[in-house]
Amino acid sequence: xxxxxxxxxxxLQRAALWLGSLYLVALALIALWPTPVDRIANRQIVRxxxxxxxxxxxxxxxxxxxxxxxxxxxxxxxxxxGVILLGSARWWVAILIGFGASCLIELSxxxxxxxxxxxxxxxLANTLGAAVGAALALVVLSTIxxxxxxxxxxxxxxx
Numbered sequence: 820x821x822x823x824x825x826x827x828x829x830x831l832q833r834a835a836l837w838l839g840s841l842y843l844v845a846l847a848l849i850a851l852w853p854t855p856v857d858r859i860a861n862r863q864i865v866r867x868x869x870x871x872x873x874x875x876x877x878x879x880x881x882x883x884x885x886x887x888x889x890x891x892x893x894x895x896x897x898x899x900x901g902v903i904l905l906g907s908a909r910w911w912v913a914i915l916i917g918f919g920a921s922c923l924i925e926l927s928x929x930x931x932x933x934x935x936x937x938x939x940x941x942x943l944a945n946t947l948g949a950a951v952g953a954a955l956a957l958v959v960l961s962t963i964x965x966x967x968x969x970x971x972x973x974x975x976x977x978x
Contacts, residue, residue, distance in 0.1 A: 824963060824964045827963050828960070828963065828964075831903055831960075831963070832903060832904060835899075835900050835903040835904050836904070838896070838900065839896070839900045839904070842896045842900065846893070846920075849893065850924040850927070850928070851924070851927060851928075851931075851932065852935075853932055853934060853935075854934045854935070855934065855935060855936070857886070857889075864882060864885065865882060868880070868881065868882060868885075887940065887944045888944075890941055890944035890945050890948060891944050891945075891947050891948035891951065892948060893945065893948060894917050894920075894921065894944075894945040894946070894947075894948030894949045894952065895948050895949075895951060895952035895955070896952060897913065897916060897917040897920060897945075897948070897949040897952060898913045898914060898917055898948065898949035898950060898951060898952025898953035898954070898955070898956060899913075899952040899953070899955055899956040899959075900913075900952075900956075901913025901914075901916050901917070901949070901952075901953060901956075902952075902953045902956035902957060902960065903956050903959075903960070907956075907957055907960050907961070910953045910954075910956075910957055911953075913949060913952070913953045913956070914946065914949050914950045914953055916949070917945060917946050917948065917949020917950070917952075918942070918945075918946045918949065920945070921941065921942045921945035921946055921949075922942055924941075924945075925937040925938065925939075925941055925942055
């Protein structure tokens with residue numbers, strides 16, 4: 820890895836630490852809120868879905884799909900930040916962290932939050948989100964490395 824690539828990666832890691840700290844606070848609030856976080860918006864989402872279905876949107880586009888997709892998006896940063904902080908060689912650790920965090924969240928909801936629902940589907944979606952995030956981070960890191968190596972190579976000029 821060139822000096823420029825190392826410098827860019829170090830800056831990316833510093834930013835990831837700050838963003839990761841903010842993300843963890845937000846994730847804890849969302850995951851451990853005493854009532855479902857979509858409780859207020861639930862009726863609106865259902866109304867919108869009914870209108871969409873009335874206008875030809877297939878029934879498979881459902882509340883469950885929206886919730887599943889939201890869980891994937893919620894855990895994208897786990898995979899991305901994990902790969903950026905741990906390095907691309909340990910991408911799989913970021914996915915394990917996503918799985919472990921999801922299991923811990925669901926167990927906490929089951930034991931401590933009677934108004935929340937702990938489900939295996941949430942663990943699956945969260946882990947999938949961490950995996951997609953890890954893949955995105957691998958692409959970003961390889962792009963940074965490739966761009967750094969091409970910009971640091973001397974260009975051939977006239978002799």
